[in-house]
Amino acid sequence: MKLRKVSAAAATALVLTLTATACGGDGDSEGGSGSGGGDKIKIGIKYDQPGLGLKEPDGSFSGFDVDVATYVAKELGYEPDQIEFVETKSADRENALARGDVKLIAATYSITDERKEKVDFAGPYLLAHQDLLVKTDSDISEATDLNGKNLCSVTGSTSAQNVKNDFAPKANLKETGGYSECLAGLQSGSVDALTTDDSILAGYAAQAQYKGKFKLAGLKLSNENYGIGVKKGDTETVNKVNAALEKMVKDGAWETAVKDNFGPANYEYEPAPKIGNIVK
Template identity: 80%
Template sequence: MKLRKVTAASAAVLALALSATACGSDDSDDADSGSSGGGTIKVGIKYDQPGLGLKEPDGSFSGFDVDVATYVAKELGYDADKIEFVETKSADRENAIARGDVKFIAATYSINDERKEKVNFAGPYLLAHQDLLVKTDSDITKGTDLNGKKLCSVTGSTSAQNVKEEIAPKAQLKEYGGYSECIAALQSGAVDAVTTDDSILAGFAAQDKYKGQFKLAGLKLSNENYGIGVKKGDTATTDKINAALTKMVSDGAWQEAVDANFGPANYKNEPAPKIGDIVS
């Protein structure tokens, strides 16, 4: 009988412990439970965009989006060593959020109406523009100067096609598999200009091996409002990220990140956008 009483008591204690553990695991999934709960947070970024989201050979990460994501995660309660960066390619961003693969995504994620039907957006945190990257001694100063010149972009991108159709119909389009190939072609003289978002171009041009060789034309051919993607309907996390972005601008960390990641390419960034202020 004594043995049975001890076993019953132990079972009761075990049940209470399991109940407490279950409650704790629910709390650890909250966006602000990092410091108090000791958990981790998964954040989606690009792995292949220098100056924005790049996985370095040593396994570390660098870039403006990485700096923004790290700042935001800290405001949500997660120190840098509690962040797990997950590669999220452009075509899979909405699915990654919906599946719960990541808590939020900061990956040159332009806000538009179609995407807003699938995800919540915090921000914008950067206003970028489609632009041209040319050699520092290039005589290309306006879009029409591309007539008769070789213009490079990535296969499947609409950027170069838009330039050819709307600005320079006699431009010779060259398509490569990635922007790194376009930049190498520009360096060698195989093409005369590369086009995509100015932030992406500035990031590539800021690499040590390219410093001083290229410049942005500053044409502002489109407006790209970069936002942070959050699960559709998760207004609590969206509001917290917006508060974090506002603080990042006000305390100077936003401008420091811009200067550190884009400065070597003489990137003339727009002022930090206000939350919810979408430039069409």
């Protein structure tokens, strides 16, 4: 899948706010990152998730999470060149916020009760579902088929543990540092299935080099409510981010971002969720 480096959603955000720069707040008022001053804002994203958060060969960034983060940052008073995207691994997201390494995290960050004990969330801004990615000729069609098979996911993700706890306790779990490593294992045959959110899997399956090689099993094993992580106790920022997300949906930029980033994969996305509405 060839991703657009500057999506329509990001462009829309720029147009909508150019005339409101004077009242949009400046970088100093938002504090930027915990240690970097107020002229920039550091936002945690994934670097290896096509369609969501991807660092391109030329150093630019693309994906739905990137578009959402760019729009939100504009509403907080930051121009695109004031945003510093920081790679944030799944296992380090809570610590990154607590240390002040980043101000926000938009990295397929599912809102859970356990995580809410450590961080605050704005959103949700996308409802995804856990699924399986398998080879096109795989006979795996149900989660229970994974018993005795090699299942891959990312360290710190809830996806693989959900499968082992609820569907396939005898699955052989392999955890890696990134989804790209799982994908390599799936391609080589050392892994039978990759499990994570359908939005992430769709991005991989749609890439040109993998076209026709992989397929989604089409299972909805869980509901994943993506939120934007904020340091625990920073209610002011949570409220501002929620207002930005509501505006993004209302002015159509959210819909544009979904189609720009997931359209090539024919991803059947859910409608934009309402702020604070967590689907169990």
